[in-house]
Amino acid sequence: MNTNHPASEPQDAVLSVRALYKSFTLHSIDGRTVPSLHGVDLDVRTGEHVALAGPSGAGKSSLLRCVHRTYLPDSGSVRLRTAAGPVELTTLGDRAMARLRGREFGYVSQFLAAPPRTGPLEVVAATARRRGLDRAEARQAAAAALHRLNLDETLWDVDCGVLSGGERQRVNLAAGTVQPPRLLLLDEPVSALDPANREAALELIDSLAGQGVAVLAVFHDMDAIRQLASRVVFVRDGRIARQGTPAQMLEAAA
């Protein structure tokens, strides 16, 4: 078991998180401060699939959101290697951050709301276009991704707002993984899926590593972790408690 965090960034790290702190100040309750992350250090390398595990409320989703800048970290560093070199995300300007999102890294969450009155094909193709495909290529790639996730073709032009939770989840996943960027953040990507679709989704995610995509994911079930993760990071009370291979970690848990 290796609990020593690397002090310097490895050469092949796509994402390097250092000393990340995050808390929330609730002004409606007399400015009470709710802590969330307590100095997280983490690297995710090219082709690596890192799974975050731990009890609910431990800070797994907060870590993803701090990387995505949906949460603004209190302090610390989040560095992303982009086509133009490493970029510090915590202090990056809002406009640059908005442009980086989607193009340089994807974020899939069951809570992401697809724009209403837009069809799945259009939603997925729009993301593919942001990642550099032209219109025709984007539609092709989108169609492939939706096929792969078994989304019925008759639903491709249907308003996302009327889709079931599982269908919507697959649209999100397709959008996140189409023409995959170098880093993917997945927040419980298969939680709402029935067993058959869940399998297809896991296969899709598993295939990403082969394409050199770095994945940082939160899963609530151990089967998925066992199936996908190359490394498991156990989070507790806003800190990384321990990390290792799935086998090591599951052993420790057992």
Place this chain on the structure above:
Amino acid sequence: MSTTTYDTAQPSGIGALVAEADAGSPPAGILDEDAKREIRRACLAAVCVPGYQVPFGSREMPVARGWGSGGLQVTLGVIGADDTVKVIDQGDDAGVNATNLRRMIARTTGCGESADTREATVVQTRHRVPEEALTDRHVLVYQVPVPEPLRGVQKSVAECARMHAEGDYSAMWVSLYEDIVRNGMITASTGYPVLVGGRYVMATSPIPRWDVPRLHRAEQLNLFGAGREKRIYAVPPHTEVRPLTFDDVPFEVEHEPGGRCKFCGSDDVYLVNAGTEGAFACSDTEWCARVQAADADTAAHRERAPLALLPDPAARAGRRAAPLVRKTPADDAPAPARRTRTGGPEWALRVDGIGKVHGAGGASAVPGTGPEHGTAISPSTGAVVAAWDVSFDVAPGEALGLIGESGSGKSTVLRCVIGDEPATAGQVHLASVDDGASEVLALPPAVRRRLRIDSMAVVYQDPAAGLDLRVSAGGNIAERLTAAGWRGYHAIRRRAAELLDRVEVPLSRMDDPVHTFSGGMRQRVQIAKALATEPPVLLLDEPTTGLDASVAAGVLDLLRSLLSERDVAAVVVSHDFSVIEALTDRTLVMQTGRVVEQGLTDQLFHDPHHPYTQRLVAAARR
């Protein structure tokens, strides 16, 4: 003050001067020499600026205002004893009004009188241009009842003056567009508006359309006198005079198929009804008599006659002709040509330290206001500090939100940027204006108004603020397009149809007045109009507020896809987090006139820092 008072009451130096002046002046003059000089000056100014209405100190004449008092003053101003005057009313020398004026002019100036255009040097006319050729020896003086060509589309004289000054004639073009849409043709009859020298729109007297081509590159000097409205204007010789019409809609003159003068048999003259049996006669009685007397060059006249402009129903646009619209998705349409810049600023719009204070004090009213003081009202001056020190920039393809409760100042910022109200402080730069070098708020108002045609568009909460509800949906879009210089009727129809189709207004409603539309549909038309010229900056002020929830959702979807498919820089003002979340990437939160927090829109929603933002988010989640 009457001078006779001086004579009788105070025999002084003034009285002597009066007596002297009385003795020296011609016995029966109806206009004093100083006034004539003034009129000649006005005529010269009018000649220098063709089509421009020159104000002059119109005097009361012995004829009522409306009876040719303006024409009479011009004639008296330019005529001399060596001249020969001809006066016609409806083309007739013998009409009572023509006779009366001619006798008055001849009697008071000592000039000659003639009914023969070839002998006359000054022709004063009401409603006609003589059929005889006019030459550089002729001055044609028109009596004008209403000199303002824009009156039909704009009742405010101050606004008409502004429109002329800025060459802003889109309202005129819209009225022509609407005429064709409603009637299948332009139904304007006499006094047809013309563009003079490519600059001023001018009212033609009113002469019939038949005579309008006679003004174009004419040999004669044309002077127009409007006594009641105190305006003189001119069309000098060899000046371009074009009737206002679309490039692909022909201008038509009056025509009666098979009509001929019952006296002289002419069919290439302006004919008027004669008798109740359906017969016609020349309105120009001189020409008619001379044709009968074989004292007229009828071949040359036929050359002059506007026979090429006779109505041709086949060439008309056709009422409600269906515009051709591609039914493929609009985002497959070729992207409109854009000015592409290299090396310009990253942003399309930059706003620095905008502030607006209503009331006394200006910047000095600011201390003591703002969120930390809990008030926008200045404790020192009582002025309302509606907004202060608001800065942001927006890049092409980006949407920025301004959120806050009503009264937080967000709409004020927008109104200052677009120019609906003057800012107290701050600067605005547009990348499309001098590559962002010019400060927009410092530009003259006329230039700022021009910016609204193709540099910056706004969609207001109330569609009535951005649309003319009496005008059709297509006409509202035509207003923006004609302002930007579009002159092809079919091109305008096609573009309007494309836009309306894109915003999902049924094309069957394209020609209906917007006041017959529902609120949501009106808002869609307003959006289409704002996008008509593909402005690089789009400002949206509470675009869905006031609509039913389901209708608002539809408009919101439309806006989102419009923004995503265009490279426009958008600023969205709303009190509603769901609107801001749906449309924008970045957001500024405003409270009592100040920006209290800014960031990525999803970050503000999920991780708000400022107490006020937290309150807004909590309320939105309820």
Place this chain on the structure above:
Amino acid sequence: MGYSGARGGLEAILAAEDLVRRKRDHAPAPWASTEQITARFRLAVDRVMGEAGLYDEPTAAAAFRQAEGDTLEASHLLRAQRSTLPRLAVSEAVDPGEMTVLRRIVPAFREPDGPQLLGRTSDYTGRLLERPEGPPEPPTEESARTEVTEVTEVPERTEEQRSPRRFLDLLRKLDLVSEGRTGDDPEPHDITRKPARPPADRSAVLAAMARAESGALVALWYRSVLGPDGDVHEITLGELRHGRLPLRVRHPHTGNPVTVGEFRVTEAEAIEDLDGADEDRTRFDIGYGLCFGHNERKAIAMANLDIANRRFGRSGPLEQLLLLTVDGLDSGGFLEHLKLPHYVTFRSMVERKQAMRAAAEAGEDLPARAAEPTGKDCR
């Protein structure tokens, strides 16, 4: 020699002129001298002078007689007469404070400085029609003396009575007047030489009102109070005066101001209760009216419209209405021109109606073509 037109029009005109002259000048009744007209139809003559913008009683009386009592026509005659004359001098600015009052009332105050002088008014006289059989008896010596009280030479009248202090001065002393004056005093706008259009100086609007047709001004005032688009309060009338003012011009040789005559004016000051959000609500504003002769309706309407114009002139149509629609010669002339022949323009209108109908009959209602030709796009 070329074509010479028919003379039928001229004969008709001459006949019409002759008929008017004969019926008017040779009516079977005694001739009315201008003295008779000024004395017996004082208010009509005053109205003509006011609407013409030209003060001369005998000339106005002659115009009134020639116009057969049509006051608008009479002011037209006066103005056209003036057009024939050169402008020889411009008077010195008149100070209304110098007015010798013939009548003065202060409705807003019980005991103002100076007298409440009713003067020559029938305000309080029952409107009962009198039909005397013949001319009234000549006045007795006693009644003649009473009548003379409006004349200034009466020895008992003090300076204070002749030129009482203004009520406005008292309001100023009480600091109840919002001073709209900016301090600069530009040359007044001469609307007879420089046509005034919105936006215009206050002096231009005042001049337009002073020359306005009285009925038009009163109607506009009433409309502004009662009409659907009206936003005018009825004011409190501060002071109303009728009196004489001296007219001075600079002597052409000495350059000194010389009094060359006197003229009568009616003057009104209107007190407006300010209530706008951005107005000084602790004070009043004052509107001003002044016109030639004795015409109280006009002066009061003018004072009320003056203050309304300051407050609402630009935010609504009022300024344009005042500058461009109240002149009697303008509106009357334009209306009467409808009597002129219009058959050329009417023929053009008929032609369009027939063209529209022909197009409809030819079935152009339907889409003319499946596909339209490409229009020129000259962006």
